[in-house]
Amino acid sequence: MNPTSAYKSLETRYRRMNLVRDAIAVLDWDGAAMMPDGGAQTRAEQLATLKLIVHEQAVDPAFADLFAAAGDGKGLDGWQEANLREMRRDWVHATALPADLVEARSRAVSACEMRWRQARKDNDFAGLLPLMQKVLDLTREVAAIKAEKLGRTTYDALLDEYEPGGASAEIDAIFADLASFLPDFTQAVLDRQARAPVPVPLDGPFPAAAQKKLAEELMRAVGFDFDHGRLDTSHHPFCGGVPDDVRLTTRWDEKDFAKGLMGVLHETGHAMYERGLPQEWRHQPVGFARGMSAHESQSLLVEMQAARSPEFLSFLAPKAAAAFGRSGVAWSADNFRRIYHRVKRGLIRVDADEVTYPAHVILRYRLERALIEGRMQLADLPGAWNEGMRELIGVVPPDDRDGCLQDIHWPGGSWGYFPTYTLGAMTAAQLFDAAKRAIPSIPSALSRGDFAPLMGWLRENVHSLGSSVSTRELLVKATGRALDAGVFKAHLKARYLDS
Amino acid sequence: MNPTSAYKSLETRYRRMNLVRDAIAVLDWDGAAMMPDGGAQTRAEQLATLKLIVHEQAVDPAFADLFAAAGDGKGLDGWQEANLREMRRDWVHATALPADLVEARSRAVSACEMRWRQARKDNDFAGLLPLMQKVLDLTREVAAIKAEKLGRTTYDALLDEYEPGGASAEIDAIFADLASFLPDFTQAVLDRQARAPVPVPLDGPFPAAAQKKLAEELMRAVGFDFDHGRLDTSHHPFCGGVPDDVRLTTRWDEKDFAKGLMGVLHETGHAMYERGLPQEWRHQPVGFARGMSAHESQSLLVEMQAARSPEFLSFLAPKAAAAFGRSGVAWSADNFRRIYHRVKRGLIRVDADEVTYPAHVILRYRLERALIEGRMQLADLPGAWNEGMRELIGVVPPDDRDGCLQDIHWPGGSWGYFPTYTLGAMTAAQLFDAAKRAIPSIPSALSRGDFAPLMGWLRENVHSLGSSVSTRELLVKATGRALDAGVFKAHLKARYLDS
Numbered sequence: 001m002n003p004t005s006a007y008k009s010l011e012t013r014y015r016r017m018n019l020v021r022d023a024i025a026v027l028d029w030d031g032a033a034m035m036p037d038g039g040a041q042t043r044a045e046q047l048a049t050l051k052l053i054v055h056e057q058a059v060d061p062a063f064a065d066l067f068a069a070a071g072d073g074k075g076l077d078g079w080q081e082a083n084l085r086e087m088r089r090d091w092v093h094a095t096a097l098p099a100d101l102v103e104a105r106s107r108a109v110s111a112c113e114m115r116w117r118q119a120r121k122d123n124d125f126a127g128l129l130p131l132m133q134k135v136l137d138l139t140r141e142v143a144a145i146k147a148e149k150l151g152r153t154t155y156d157a158l159l160d161e162y163e164p165g166g167a168s169a170e171i172d173a174i175f176a177d178l179a180s181f182l183p184d185f186t187q188a189v190l191d192r193q194a195r196a197p198v199p200v201p202l203d204g205p206f207p208a209a210a211q212k213k214l215a216e217e218l219m220r221a222v223g224f225d226f227d228h229g230r231l232d233t234s235h236h237p238f239c240g241g242v243p244d245d246v247r248l249t250t251r252w253d254e255k256d257f258a259k260g261l262m263g264v265l266h267e268t269g270h271a272m273y274e275r276g277l278p279q280e281w282r283h284q285p286v287g288f289a290r291g292m293s294a295h296e297s298q299s300l301l302v303e304m305q306a307a308r309s310p311e312f313l314s315f316l317a318p319k320a321a322a323a324f325g326r327s328g329v330a331w332s333a334d335n336f337r338r339i340y341h342r343v344k345r346g347l348i349r350v351d352a353d354e355v356t357y358p359a360h361v362i363l364r365y366r367l368e369r370a371l372i373e374g375r376m377q378l379a380d381l382p383g384a385w386n387e388g389m390r391e392l393i394g395v396v397p398p399d400d401r402d403g404c405l406q407d408i409h410w411p412g413g414s415w416g417y418f419p420t421y422t423l424g425a426m427t428a429a430q431l432f433d434a435a436k437r438a439i440p441s442i443p444s445a446l447s448r449g450d451f452a453p454l455m456g457w458l459r460e461n462v463h464s465l466g467s468s469v470s471t472r473e474l475l476v477k478a479t480g481r482a483l484d485a486g487v488f489k490a491h492l493k494a495r496y497l498d499s
Numbered sequence: 500m501n502p503t504s505a506y507k508s509l510e511t512r513y514r515r516m517n518l519v520r521d522a523i524a525v526l527d528w529d530g531a532a533m534m535p536d537g538g539a540q541t542r543a544e545q546l547a548t549l550k551l552i553v554h555e556q557a558v559d560p561a562f563a564d565l566f567a568a569a570g571d572g573k574g575l576d577g578w579q580e581a582n583l584r585e586m587r588r589d590w591v592h593a594t595a596l597p598a599d600l601v602e603a604r605s606r607a608v609s610a611c612e613m614r615w616r617q618a619r620k621d622n623d624f625a626g627l628l629p630l631m632q633k634v635l636d637l638t639r640e641v642a643a644i645k646a647e648k649l650g651r652t653t654y655d656a657l658l659d660e661y662e663p664g665g666a667s668a669e670i671d672a673i674f675a676d677l678a679s680f681l682p683d684f685t686q687a688v689l690d691r692q693a694r695a696p697v698p699v700p701l702d703g704p705f706p707a708a709a710q711k712k713l714a715e716e717l718m719r720a721v722g723f724d725f726d727h728g729r730l731d732t733s734h735h736p737f738c739g740g741v742p743d744d745v746r747l748t749t750r751w752d753e754k755d756f757a758k759g760l761m762g763v764l765h766e767t768g769h770a771m772y773e774r775g776l777p778q779e780w781r782h783q784p785v786g787f788a789r790g791m792s793a794h795e796s797q798s799l800l801v802e803m804q805a806a807r808s809p810e811f812l813s814f815l816a817p818k819a820a821a822a823f824g825r826s827g828v829a830w831s832a833d834n835f836r837r838i839y840h841r842v843k844r845g846l847i848r849v850d851a852d853e854v855t856y857p858a859h860v861i862l863r864y865r866l867e868r869a870l871i872e873g874r875m876q877l878a879d880l881p882g883a884w885n886e887g888m889r890e891l892i893g894v895v896p897p898d899d900r901d902g903c904l905q906d907i908h909w910p911g912g913s914w915g916y917f918p919t920y921t922l923g924a925m926t927a928a929q930l931f932d933a934a935k936r937a938i939p940s941i942p943s944a945l946s947r948g949d950f951a952p953l954m955g956w957l958r959e960n961v962h963s964l965g966s967s968v969s970t971r972e973l974l975v976k977a978t979g980r981a982l983d984a985g986v987f988k989a990h991l992k993a994r995y996l997d998s
Contacts, residue, residue: 019548022541023522026529034533038727039744042521042781046741049518053552228537245538282541 006069007076010087011284013066017057018283022242024050029240029247033232058094067091079286082468086285089164096149097142105138109413116411123401125382132411133378136371139415143372155369158416162292163423165470168369170483171419174426175362177485179392182359185489186394189343189355189496199338200330208252214323215250215264218316222268222302223455224248229271237263239270239299243282246271257320258339262303269302270295272455276463287466292417294471296424297431298462304354304425305432305491306454308340310499311447319449341495345395347402355492358425359392364407364418372415426488427475431462433487434479505568506575509586510783512565516556517782521741523549528739528746532731557593566590578785581967585784588663595648596641604637608912615910622900624881631910632877635870638914642871654871657915661791662922664969667868669982670918673925674861676984678891681858684988685893688842688854688995698837699829707751713822714749714763717815721767721801722954723747728770736762738769738798742781745770756819757838761802768801769794771954775962786965791916793970795923796930797961803853803924804931804990805953807839809998810946818948840994844894846901854991857924858891863906863917871914925987926974930961932986933978 001009024047031043067088073081112131119128139158146157152167159166216231229246237260241247248267253260273289281287289295306312314333321331329335343353349360367384370376376384385404390396397403409417435457436442445453461478472482500508523546530542566587572580611630618627638657645656651666658665715730728745736759740746747766752759772788780786788794805811813832820830828834842852848859866883869875875883884903889895896902908916934956935941944952960977971981 016548019545020552023526023545023549026545027522027525030525030529034729035744036726036729038724039741042741042743045782046518046522046525049515050522052515053519225537227535230533230535242538242541244541245534283544 001066001069003069003071003073004075006066006071007073007080007084010063010066010070010084013057013060013063014087014090014285015283017054018285020050020054020057022283024054025240025242026245026247029249032234032236032238032240033247033249055094058091063091063095079281079468083281083284083286086288086467090285092149093146093161096146101138101141101145105135105142105413108134108138109411112411113408113413116405116408120401120405123399123405125400125405128405128411129378135411135413136378136415139413140372140374143415153373155372155416158372159419160416162414162417163420163471164291164467165472166291166293166419166423171365171423174483174485175358175365175419175422178358178422178489179362181485181489182355182392183394185492185497186343186345186355186359190345192497193343197338199342200335202256202258202326202330202339204255204257206254206257206324208254210323211252211254211257211260214257214320215261217319217323218261218265218307218449219248219268221449222265222451223272224268225275228275231264237267239267239274241274243274243277246274257324261320262307262340265307266299266303269299272302272458273298273463276459278464278466278468281466286468290465290467290469290471290474292420293423293427294462294474296420297427298458300425301428301432301458302451305428306446306451308354309443309446310337311443312449313337313340315447315449343496345393347389347395347397348406354425355496356393358422361418361422363388363392364409368410368415368418423483426483426485429488429491430475430479430481430484431458433491435461500565500568502568502570502572503574505565505570506572506579506583509562509565509569509583512556512559512562513586513589513784514782516553517784519549519553519556521782523553524739524741525744525746528748531733531735531737531739532746532748554593557590562590562594578780578967582780582783582785585787585966589784591648592645592660595645600637600640600644604634604641604912607633607637608910611910612907612912615904615907619900619904622898622904624899624904627904627910628877634910634912635877635914638912639871639873642914652872654868654915657871658918659915661913661916662919662970663790663966664971665790665792665918665922670864670922673982673984674857674864674918674921677857677921677988678861680984680988681854681891682893684991684996685842685844685854685858689844691996692842696837698841699834701755701757701825701829701838703754703756705753705756705823707753709822710751710753710756710759713756713819714760716818716822717760717764717806717948718747718767720948721764721950722771723767724774727774730763736766738766738773740773742773742776745773756823760819761806761839764806765798765802768798771801771957772797772962775958777963777965777967780965785967789964789966789968789970789973791919792922792926793961793973795919796926797957799924800927800931800957801950804927805945805950807853808942808945809836810942811948812836812839814946814948842995844892846888846894846896847905853924854995855892857921860917860921862887862891863908866903867909867914867917922982925982925984928987928990929974929978929980929983930957932990934960 027043027047027050031040035043070084073084076084108131112128112135115128115131119125140154143154143158146160147154150157150160152160155168156166159168212231216226219231220226228244229241229248231248231250233251234249235251237250239246239248248264248271250260250264250267273295277289278287307316310333313336317331317333317336321327343355345356346352349357352360363385366388367376367381371378371381381404382400386396389403409415435454439453439457442454445451462474465474469477476482526542526546526549530539534542569583572583575583607630611627611634614627614630618624639653642653642657645659646653649656649659651659654667655665658667711730715725718730719725727743728740728747730747730749732750733748734750736749738745738747747763747770749759749763749766772794776788777786806815809832812835816830816832816835820826842854844855845851848856851859862884865887866875866880870877870880880903881899885895888902908914934953938952938956941953944950961973964973968976975981
């Protein structure tokens with residue numbers, strides 16, 4: 001078989017596999033947003049069957065020959081070559097592990113995740129420990145095997161699933177920079193905040209229907225196309241579905257609309273990325289989003305950089321007042337800025353503000369790396385957690401419920417995921433900064449609720465690239481440099497100290 | 500391989516195939532009830548991929564050996580034996596046809612169905628003729644091949660896809676009986692109706708939300724479990740999803756709630772059948788509904804026999820009045836009976852009442868058989884249609900739009916489907932009759948909106964049997980005799996002449 005026809009055959013196979021993955025994505029959305037509880041068992045069986053089919057397709061022995069025949073992509077154009085590279089990456093991850101290890105880990109994760117729900121409620125780390133140890137042991141096995149196949153460290157081999165090409169050596173440097181910056185900076189922000197007026201609370205109730213109407217209007221402003229997507233409700237908000245039919249979900253809290261609204265805008269950022277991926281490469285690996293930090297950069301760019309900008313908040317405040325039929329000082333742009341720029345040392349990552357959030361992530365990154373690399377025992381996690389909280393954020397959890405038991409990631413088997421949140425936040429700051437340099441009218445457009453200039457730039461410089469370049473190359477092409485903590489720090493200073 | 504392990508291996512394969520079919524069913528529902536228009540193209544690709552996977556599984560050459568090894572089911576229990584028989588049936592249909600014929604027909608059907616939408620609007624039979632001829636020719640090829648494999652006539656081979664074991668020789672006798680009965684009977688009903696008060700119209704508007712609330716309340720009364728199903732809206736109402744998660748759809752016409760409400764109850768009858776199928780045989784062929792006439796019998800039993808019974812209508816009238824905040828003579832039980840028992844000679848099958856509906860079906864059955872058996876030319880269809888309408892219903896369509904172009908079935912490739920509607924209606928009458936003999940309190944329970952006694956009987960005598968027996972055996976077991984037009988005629992006489 002010649003290289004080109006081998007490549008074409010690979011394209012056909014990946015297209016088919018990814019169409020089944022699409023079906024899985026729609027069924028996952030349905031399970032969260034539509035399915036009655038009684039459908040859970042049969043849905044789990046449907047999904048398990050489809051996942052098994054994808055797995056069997058992915059490990060088909062024919063791939064080895066096809067990749068060998070395709071060689072180094074001679075005769076292919078640039079996108080095809082990148083596609084071949086991404087296919088190989090997918091294939092290495094799919095075939096790296098023996099089937100019994102995959103199954104054992106999948107079972108361990110299911111058991112641990114289920115136990116975690118109760119253990120968190122009961123503040124029972126000791127009770128969870130044996131199950132979590134099992135997950136960790138099997139994850140370390142996975143990491144060792146993948147490290148060997150990928151020629152990377154064990155932690156980086158796990159990271160690579162979420163952040164292709166990500167390297168802890170680079171993350172170390174960036175996080176060290178942030179970790180030395182954040183404590184003093186946070187104190188300075190809190191001191192300044194203490195001298196400013198306190199935010200006036202927005203008093204509810206805020207009917208869900210009015211919230212939905214406002215949220216949909218803002219989604220349209222960002223560029224969300226309701227002919228290619230929906231907004232529904234689910235217990236945990238997410239961006240699901242497929243690029244041509246994006247399914248967003250949220251929750252409506254009738255006592256507080258402010259947080260949920262930003263949540264919708266966050267998910268809309270994810271959605272815009274998916275929608276903007278290169279149409280001609282649908283269902284091919286090169287047509288997918290670049291990785292988790294790139295994805296998170298798009299949600300945080302919309303939520304944190306654009307929608308919480310003073311310009312957009314000055315547009316939002318009167319809009320929200322009208323949506324709920326309110327008026328008064330609480331609904332002023334100044335008060336909205338005080339609400340949306342409030343900083344607080346807190347225990348819970350998902351409730352953290354933009355300033356303290358990175359510290360939560362740095363803590364988790366340090367701990368999961370030590371656990372994966374065998375430099376720390378799982379039994380020592382609660383103590384190390386609390387010590388890290390004191391050092392990085394300046395508060396100590398009174399118990400493990402609000403400490404090391406708060407996140408589902410580790411019990412759920414997601415090791416190597418945490419750093420992507422903060423890499424995403426920093427990438428968002430760097431992209432927004434570059435976009436504003438390229439198109440200086442972006443802030444004034446945002447003050448009119450107009451995202452079009454910003455989105456046009458992101459379409460061209462991020463979304464449409466898919467996975468044709470590495471995360472690093474993408475950033476260099478778009479902003480002129482690799483990830484640079486300086487831009488993020490400058491953003492924080494500008495918003496929280498100098499404004 | 501011994502027979503038992505061959506059988507077990509077949510079970511595993513059918514389970515997997517049917518779980519993919521389940522996923523298809525949920526995606527089909529989503530496409531009709533949830534999906535934004537822009538998602539259609541990618542959804543079509545997802546579905547084509549899943550269907551191809553099912554097809555490849557179904558025609559796996561390994562089946563021939565497994566069926567050979569399983570033999571006649573020695574060592575299996577009764578249900579397993581029936582399951583093996585149903586698997587073989589599925590397999591024969593799946594493998595009977597050469598792939599190029601399946602594909603050619605699928606393409607011809609797509610083209611014809613699309614053209615039909617316009618041809619109907621344009622009253623353009625001549626324009627549709629070449630495409631429909633192609634569908635007919637290929638369907639006749641299919642029929643000839645399947646007739647050979649199944650050892651049946653060509654028409655019966657097509658019928659068998661919808662009505663396993665159905666035989667036109669039996670249908671001929673039953674339809675001949677009805678065809679000789681209906682014209683005079685219809686005239687007698689119309690004469691009587693002309694002497695009675697005309698129905699007082701129910702004046703709208705009827706807000707969709709109030710209609711939905713009422714419909715859901717009645718669905719619950721029938722026994723629909725919202726923990727295992729939903730009610731949503733779609734352009735064409737249907738019962739979709741899977742037995743443990745049934746997805747019903749309807750449309751809300753704010754000018755007229757009466758028709759839509761019965762539509763919901765009709766679909767609820769389908770849903771109750773699916774939900775009541777034997778839980779321990781989920782995803783196995785023997786656990787499926789018996790066939791289209793059995794399925795239609797369950798929807799028509801709920802809609803026509805139970806919900807349009809005088810007893811239930813006396814419960815419904817005040818309920819509906821309260822739901823819409825109305826009162827007066829239009830909302831009396833008597834007026835509801837006049838509305839729901841109205842008979843009219845009409846041109847359109849889907850708008851037909853219970854009395855004239857069978858005549859529409861008999862016409863189509865005669866014509867499609869003549870076309871499949873080559874006793875009639877497609878070009879002669881409009882004339883034969885109009886002649887049949889005059890003979891059977893006493894009205895002649897002014898054009899083909901409201902004549903032979905009205906149904907999607909033939910352009911859409913469903914040949915041999917039509918008789919199941921009327922077989923279903925007759926089966927419904929016979930089952931309802933038997934249920935009332937077994938549990939005489941059923942009518943009085945319905946007058947209180949209580950379907951439990953009826954549903955209990957149907958669960959035991961119909962739903963829980965799945966496909967463990969033939970349609971004929973099912974009816975004999977449940978009612979003491981094979982399908983008997985006399986019961987249906989007696990039902991019509993009692994409701995339309997003697998009440």
